[in-house]
Amino acid sequence: xAAYVVGHKNPDTDSIVxxxxxxxxxxxxxxQAVAAAQGALTPESKFVADKxxxxxxxxxxxxxxxxxxxxxxxxxxxxxxxxxxxxLLAIVDHHKLGDITTSNPLTMWVWPAGCTCTVIKGxxxxxxxxxxxxxxxxxxxxxxxxxVMFKSVTCTDDDKKAVEALAKIAGVxxxxxxxxxxxxxKSAVExxxxxxxxxxxxxxxxMSGNKVGIGQLEVxxxxxxxxxxxxxxxxxxxxxxxxRHSVFLLLTDIMKEGSEMLxxxxxxxxxxxxxxxKANGDSVWLKGVxxxxxxxxxxxxxxxxx
Amino acid sequence: xAAYVVGHKNPDTDSIVxxxxxxxxxxxxxxQAVAAAQGALTPESKFVADKxxxxxxxxxxxxxxxxxxxxxxxxxxxxxxxxxxxxLLAIVDHHKLGDITTSNPLTMWVWPAGCTCTVIKGxxxxxxxxxxxxxxxxxxxxxxxxxVMFKSVTCTDDDKKAVEALAKIAGVxxxxxxxxxxxxxKSAVExxxxxxxxxxxxxxxxMSGNKVGIGQLEVxxxxxxxxxxxxxxxxxxxxxxxxRHSVFLLLTDIMKEGSEMLxxxxxxxxxxxxxxxKANGDSVWLKGVxxxxxxxxxxxxxxxxx
Numbered sequence: 365x366a367a368y369v370v371g372h373k374n375p376d377t378d379s380i381v382x383x384x385x386x387x388x389x390x391x392x393x394x395x396q397a398v399a400a401a402q403g404a405l406t407p408e409s410k411f412v413a414d415k416x417x418x419x420x421x422x423x424x425x426x427x428x429x430x431x432x433x434x435x436x437x438x439x440x441x442x443x444x445x446x447x448x449x450x451x452l453l454a455i456v457d458h459h460k461l462g463d464i465t466t467s468n469p470l471t472m473w474v475w476p477a478g479c480t481c482t483v484i485k486g487x488x489x490x491x492x493x494x495x496x497x498x499x500x501x502x503x504x505x506x507x508x509x510x511x512v513m514f515k516s517v518t519c520t521d522d523d524k525k526a527v528e529a530l531a532k533i534a535g536v537x538x539x540x541x542x543x544x545x546x547x548x549x550k551s552a553v554e555x556x557x558x559x560x561x562x563x564x565x566x567x568x569x570x571m572s573g574n575k576v577g578i579g580q581l582e583v584x585x586x587x588x589x590x591x592x593x594x595x596x597x598x599x600x601x602x603x604x605x606x607x608r609h610s611v612f613l614l615l616t617d618i619m620k621e622g623s624e625m626l627x628x629x630x631x632x633x634x635x636x637x638x639x640x641x642k643a644n645g646d647s648v649w650l651k652g653v654x655x656x657x658x659x660x661x662x663x664x665x666x667x668x669x670x
Numbered sequence: 671x672a673a674y675v676v677g678h679k680n681p682d683t684d685s686i687v688x689x690x691x692x693x694x695x696x697x698x699x700x701x702q703a704v705a706a707a708q709g710a711l712t713p714e715s716k717f718v719a720d721k722x723x724x725x726x727x728x729x730x731x732x733x734x735x736x737x738x739x740x741x742x743x744x745x746x747x748x749x750x751x752x753x754x755x756x757x758l759l760a761i762v763d764h765h766k767l768g769d770i771t772t773s774n775p776l777t778m779w780v781w782p783a784g785c786t787c788t789v790i791k792g793x794x795x796x797x798x799x800x801x802x803x804x805x806x807x808x809x810x811x812x813x814x815x816x817x818v819m820f821k822s823v824t825c826t827d828d829d830k831k832a833v834e835a836l837a838k839i840a841g842v843x844x845x846x847x848x849x850x851x852x853x854x855x856k857s858a859v860e861x862x863x864x865x866x867x868x869x870x871x872x873x874x875x876x877m878s879g880n881k882v883g884i885g886q887l888e889v890x891x892x893x894x895x896x897x898x899x900x901x902x903x904x905x906x907x908x909x910x911x912x913x914r915h916s917v918f919l920l921l922t923d924i925m926k927e928g929s930e931m932l933x934x935x936x937x938x939x940x941x942x943x944x945x946x947x948k949a950n951g952d953s954v955w956l957k958g959v960x961x962x963x964x965x966x967x968x969x970x971x972x973x974x975x976x
Contacts, residue, residue: 452767461761461772468766474778490796 366396367431367453368424371480372442375401376565377409377509381502382435382480383421385495386456389484390433392493395453397433400424402444406564408509408550416501416534427452436480438462456483478523479510485526501534508543509550512582512618517658544584547618551583553592558599561592562613569661571668574609578664580656582616586624589615597626597646604628612664614656622651625660637667672702673737673759674730677786678748681707682871683715683815687808688741688786689727691801692762695790696739698799701759703739706730708750712870714815714856722807722840733758742786744768762789784829785816791832807840814849815856818888818924823964850890853924857889859898864905867898868919875967877974880915884970886962892923892930903932903952910934918970920962928957931966943973 369387371379383399390397399421405413413420424430427443427450434443434455439462444450447464454471455464458480475483481503488495495503507527511519514527531539553561566579579600583589589596593615600611610629617623625648627635635643639650653659675693677685689705696703705727711719719726730736733749733756740761743749745768750756753770760777761770764786781789787809794801801809813833817825820833837845859867872885885906889895895902899921906917916935923929932953933941941949945956959965 455767458775460774461758461770461776461778463769463771464767465769466767469764469782470767470780471782472767472778472780474776476775476777486796490792 365431366391366398367433368400368422368427369397369433369435370400370402370421370424370444371435372437372439373402374563374565375403375409376406376436377412377502378480378506379436380405380409380421381412381418381499381506382456382484384418385481385484385499385503386433386435386454386487388496388499389487389491389493390454393491398422406550407552408546411546411549412502412505415505416498418498418502434464435484438464438474440464456480456487458483475522476520478516478519479507479526481506481510482520482523482526485530486522495530495533497534500530501536504530504534504536504539505542505546508539508546512616512654513540513543513547515618515621516655518655547582547584551585551588553588558592558595561596562599562603567656568608569664571609571665574668575607576664576668577603577608577611578614578656578660579612580614580616580623582618584617584619586615586617586620593626597628600626600628604630610634612660614650614653614660616654618654621654622649623653624649625653634664634667638663671737672697672704673739674706674728674733675703675739675741676706676708676727676730676750677741678743678745679708680869680871681709681715682712682742683718683808684786684812685742686711686715686727687718687724687805687812688762688790690724691787691790691805691809692739692741692760692793694802694805695793695797695799696760699797704728712856713858714852717852717855718808718811721811722804724804724808740770741790744770744780746770762786762793764789781828782826784822784825785813785832787812787816788826788829788832791836792828801836801839803840806836807842810836810840810842810845811848811852814845814852818922818960819846819849819853821924821927822961824961853888853890857891857894859894864898864901867902868905868909873962874914875970877915877971880974881913882970882974883909883914883917884920884962884966885918886920886922886929888922888924890923890925892921892926895921899932903934906932906934910936916940918966920956920959920966922960924960927960928955929959930955931959940970940973944969 369383387397387399401421426445428446430450432450432452452466456473458477473483507523511523562579568577600613604611613626614623627646675689693703693705707727732751734752736756738756738758758772762779764783779789813829817829868885874883906919910917919932920929
């Protein structure tokens with residue numbers, strides 16, 4: 365029986381490529397493993413898979429009776445159903461430590477890096493296993509995506525060094541050109557509904573008893589979103605009306621290095637409390653803000669009085 | 671501010687030496703760290719520290735306002751008080767994943783090996799940092815202790831390879847002779863009260879609503895314990911009367927590779943259910959049983975109907 369390697373719900377490129385890479389590494393170490401995912405590829409992940417000839421992972425949703433390895437998360441809310449009814453063999457991650465526990469010893473590689481693929485690059489080095497060319501290309505893209513081409517505050521030296529080494533293996537000459545090509549795919553909004561766009565990277569948070577939703581769209585140029593901005597605002601206002609205190613949608617311009625935040629809230633003063641700037645109607649420009657995890661969630665938690 | 675590296679409550683040799691080794695490694699990586707412990711050295715740990723010139727770690731019990739790295743555990747019940755009021759930077763361990771969580775990304779190295787020092791040996795290799803001679807000697811002893819000189823079912827190839835490499839660094843020619851010397855120190859019972867002996871390595875478990883205590887004493891020859899056996903039995907009977915369903919004390923003969931289990935219980939049938947053998951009065955010989963974690967706790971949990 366092969367173990368399933370699986371990333372978080374709503375898989376991003378890191379969750380997809382990490383699963384593929386860790387399955388390759390573990391199998392080569394003698395522990396049979398196959399890549400899995402909890403959902404379909406995003407346009408960005410599909411671009412990466414096509415570019416480097418990677419097969420989309422098998423879909424799984426339930427761990428019952430399975431051997432499991434997790435990548436890119438360690439929270440019960442983000443993982444497959446019935447994890448406790450399977451056997452958890454490994455976790456490879458770059459986030460805070462979540463609430464998953466096990467009843468047997470396991471393998472964990474967790475670093476405070478910008479991307480899980482950076483950690484897996486370290487594992488390939490440690491075990492002296494060669495990284496296949498296609499997988500190296502995918503890992504490189506995952507790191508560029510998670511670190512917003514090294515611009516995110518979450519980016520570390522380990523991420524930059526990993527990209528340098530992976531580019532050589534994958535035969536990628538111009539890393540930044542590849543990154544721009546990928547982010548252009550990620551930026552595309554044609555054919556997607558407003559609901560799809562808001563949920564592309566969306567999470568609900570509990571802030572001192574208030575339900576607060578925060579979504580993010582990363583684009584290479586904000587002008588791409590001009591035609592859909594009114595529709596997006598209407599969509600988050602609708603969501604706010606369905607029992608939430610607020611819904612915020614970050615429209616992140618990765619070239620200008622800042623985010624326009626669309627606002628749907630019961631009380632606009634939380635935005636001023638969090639960022640020290642007054643919202644201009646339904647939106648506000650947050651200069652330098654690119655990371656939801658590090659630059660948006662903590663100030664809001666403070667503003668909500670946590 | 672230096673970070674404190676600390677093992678579990680009632681520290682054994684692995685918790686002590688892991689803290690010393692990880693503090694050395696982290697400091698050499700540029701992250702200032704000092705070794706700490708939640709309790710005094712056992713006779714075994716004192717022997718190891720004296721033999722290899724290692725300083726006993728500083729005692730700490732509370733994490734408030736401190737930067738913390740944990741070794742050899744990831745359970746709240748086993749860790750320092752107020753962990754959430756400090757900042758947890760790292761966990762290095764070889765147990766099941768416990769219930770500690772963090773609010774920030776961290777470093778974790780966890781392997782299903784026989785000893786935390788085996789994982790730390792891997793970290794020294796990965797970061798290409800030389801292991802000081804004295805620390806190598808201590809790590810070697812911790813692995814011999816945790817794996818009962820390679821005889822425990824928890825022992826892996828990684829443990830054996832680590833001992834081989836550490837022996838070269840520490841200049842230890844006869845590893846098994848050193849192990850015997852250490853286990854003789856661990857076996858000594860002179861001067862210790864019955865209560866001390868029972869609690870040297872003792873844990874209470876909740877088994878389907880029943881409080882069950884299981885202690886273990888590892889000796890090089892069971893005859894060492896003959897003079898204290900009656901006293902130990904009286905002590906566990908007293909403890910059983912204080913609100914426990916059962917108290918079991920494993921007297922493990924590491925040379926004969928088995929354990930005599932002393933029994934104080936409300937219902938002796940759990941022993942037969944767990945091990946398929948009838949107790950001979952207050953004790954039973956369990957051939958091949960050396961690991962509480964892997965060979966005693968699981969069958970009792972089954973017998974108690976979990």
